Amino acid sequence: MNNKIFIFDFDSTFIQVESVSILAEITLADHPNKANIMKEIDALTEQTMAGLYSFSEALQQRLHLFSLHRTHIQKAIEILKTKITPSIQKNIAFFKQYANQIYIVSGGFYEIILPIVKSFGIQADHVFANHFYYNYEGKVVGLDTENPLAQDQGKIKLLKKLNFVPEHTTIIGDGYNDYEVKEAGLAGTFYAFTENISREAVIKNADAIIHNLDGLFLLSDIAYQPQDRNKKVLLLENIHESVRLFFQNKGYEVISEKHALPENELIKALSDIHILGIRSKTKVTATVLEHAPQLEALGAFCIGTNQIDLPKCQQQGIAVFNAPYSNTRSVVELTLAEMILLMRRGVALNRKLNQGIWDKSAEGAHEVRGKTLGIIGYGNIGSQLSILAEAIGMHVIFYDIEEKLPLGNARALSSMDKVLSRADVVSMHVDGRKENRHLIGKREFESMKHGAIFLNLSRDSVIDEQALLEALQSGHVKGAGIDVFPNEPHQSGSTFHSKLLDHDNVFLTPHIGGSTMEAQKHIGDYVSKNLHSYTSHGTSSGSVNFPQIDLPAIESDHRIIHIHKNTPGVLAKINGLLASFQNNIEGQFLKTNEDIGYVITDINHQVKDELIEELKKIPNTIKVRKLS
Numbered sequence: 001m002n003n004k005i006f007i008f009d010f011d012s013t014f015i016q017v018e019s020v021s022i023l024a025e026i027t028l029a030d031h032p033n034k035a036n037i038m039k040e041i042d043a044l045t046e047q048t049m050a051g052l053y054s055f056s057e058a059l060q061q062r063l064h065l066f067s068l069h070r071t072h073i074q075k076a077i078e079i080l081k082t083k084i085t086p087s088i089q090k091n092i093a094f095f096k097q098y099a100n101q102i103y104i105v106s107g108g109f110y111e112i113i114l115p116i117v118k119s120f121g122i123q124a125d126h127v128f129a130n131h132f133y134y135n136y137e138g139k140v141v142g143l144d145t146e147n148p149l150a151q152d153q154g155k156i157k158l159l160k161k162l163n164f165v166p167e168h169t170t171i172i173g174d175g176y177n178d179y180e181v182k183e184a185g186l187a188g189t190f191y192a193f194t195e196n197i198s199r200e201a202v203i204k205n206a207d208a209i210i211h212n213l214d215g216l217f218l219l220s221d222i223a224y225q226p227q228d229r230n231k232k233v234l235l236l237e238n239i240h241e242s243v244r245l246f247f248q249n250k251g252y253e254v255i256s257e258k259h260a261l262p263e264n265e266l267i268k269a270l271s272d273i274h275i276l277g278i279r280s281k282t283k284v285t286a287t288v289l290e291h292a293p294q295l296e297a298l299g300a301f302c303i304g305t306n307q308i309d310l311p312k313c314q315q316q317g318i319a320v321f322n323a324p325y326s327n328t329r330s331v332v333e334l335t336l337a338e339m340i341l342l343m344r345r346g347v348a349l350n351r352k353l354n355q356g357i358w359d360k361s362a363e364g365a366h367e368v369r370g371k372t373l374g375i376i377g378y379g380n381i382g383s384q385l386s387i388l389a390e391a392i393g394m395h396v397i398f399y400d401i402e403e404k405l406p407l408g409n410a411r412a413l414s415s416m417d418k419v420l421s422r423a424d425v426v427s428m429h430v431d432g433r434k435e436n437r438h439l440i441g442k443r444e445f446e447s448m449k450h451g452a453i454f455l456n457l458s459r460d461s462v463i464d465e466q467a468l469l470e471a472l473q474s475g476h477v478k479g480a481g482i483d484v485f486p487n488e489p490h491q492s493g494s495t496f497h498s499k500l501l502d503h504d505n506v507f508l509t510p511h512i513g514g515s516t517m518e519a520q521k522h523i524g525d526y527v528s529k530n531l532h533s534y535t536s537h538g539t540s541s542g543s544v545n546f547p548q549i550d551l552p553a554i555e556s557d558h559r560i561i562h563i564h565k566n567t568p569g570v571l572a573k574i575n576g577l578l579a580s581f582q583n584n585i586e587g588q589f590l591k592t593n594e595d596i597g598y599v600i601t602d603i604n605h606q607v608k609d610e611l612i613e614e615l616k617k618i619p620n621t622i623k624v625r626k627l628s
Ligand SMILES: NC(=O)c1ccc[n+]([C@@H]2O[C@H](COP(=O)([O-])OP(=O)(O)OC[C@H]3O[C@@H](n4cnc5c(N)ncnc54)[C@H](O)[C@@H]3O)[C@@H](O)[C@H]2O)c1
Pocket: 303, 304, 305, 324, 327, 328, 331, 376, 377, 378, 379, 380, 381, 382, 399, 400, 401, 402, 416, 429, 430, 431, 432, 436, 439, 457, 458, 459, 483, 484, 511, 512, 513, 514, 515
């Protein structure tokens, strides 16, 4: 590898898109003919990249189709930084490790490319691309046409000047002009890079097709170990498909199951897992955690985390993430639907009609408008329900154990009993803390108004089901909507038993308050991003049990994560060790909570395994990881 040269194309290879299209998108934002101009630009790009049209002509023609200013270029850079090709983004460490042997050669624009590739360790003198000319107002008035890259066969002309040894030179790109370098004898190998686009004329001439950067690592003799390649993710309970794709794109190995696993199976499955994704049915007990030696992070792809032994996770240095708001709206919509349906005796009438009985009557049916909704637990769901219930004409009263700002015209009452005794509809939205078990029992049902409607969409055993059954049978509670049960099956399709089955005016749903396509996609995006940021950069924001540190992706440094019991003196010991290994600290972040300390240290050297081993020996250390 020492004498090898790797030449990367930029547009549609290093980044996922063509920068000229992004520039055009920005400048033409309000142009009435935007769609047609964009089509013209894309067609010119396509013809050129397939080797069917003159590169220099196409470049000039595309730039004439929109009017460019320096400020547009800045905007484009910001956008393009978010569009780096996934396998390239994931392997930033490769670019840093081999920065001296990597060149970017592009028919694109130097001012755009350099700020993007710089954070990959690629220096200015390894970037070759076109340069704009500006007028005094910062408007682009042309290109340096003397630059070979503005000309036809530009890459060939440039490579001749660079004079690399062809047998040691590999060119990686998506366009015909990349292949031409090999055809001209200036590179020994051409790999067609198809992660973003695949062109027939290009792939048929390639030495090999590489679908992502892993292909390059497999085909070349490179002593580089992709960072996430060995990391394994286990996703349970039918987590949204986008999560599997997200992790696969980032290079993790992903196993997914549609259902939850019982303890013994979970223990077996976790032996080599680094990230576990669950929903409400998987019980992550202390025993399970003791059998998960590799586990770094746990994602609850839902709101509640009471199915997880959080203190034990902390003791083991496992960061837990959830999605605190992503399904809130879905739960609120179902709650509203249930209360309206129950106020109209919807369950009973629906059952009758299904039996062929037409029972059209207003008897016992009411509007929700003007009625009083009592919310117990005015958190994210309770408060959003409050807003929407008022919007349909209800009066809202609520009780929360914490001081909460009443939204709209809602009124906070000083006790749960006061809410229960005044509400026409009682809706439970408390969290799943242990103390809330059987929060609503016989006494509480009896203190409700005669004929009240009762709803529970909050976790687990908040209600005593037997007491609810009796309250329904006596008619004291007129109707109930229940979405959550103390013993829920682990798998869809399982049989289900409850005291509440088969009751007129009880609307039962299988814990689907948050189960909408919208919510599951939002949850998937949110939690997987946080899990990946934690495992790859150490960022702990969004974690429910770790001190929160929000950091950018690792740039030029080598990063070490140290998790320890929160006792004095650990940081001093870490730094003493780093000094004894001749490592200079380039950045250090420490946050603690009551139980643990979380330190992230960027150092100026490749992290040695011996250093990691020594760090692990510091008293009170829970976990140490190196990130680069
Ligand atoms: N059915 C579903 O599919 C579904 C979906 C999402 C969330 N949930 C559940 O809904 C519940 C609420 O979720 P959230 O996002 O609003 O949570 P949250 O943490 O934002 O709100 C919970 C609120 O309840 C309050 N609270 C706790 N115990 C209380 C008590 N005994 N009396 C009064 N107030 C109390 C807390 O102070 C907090 O304000 C959770 O149990 C969650 O797991 C269910």
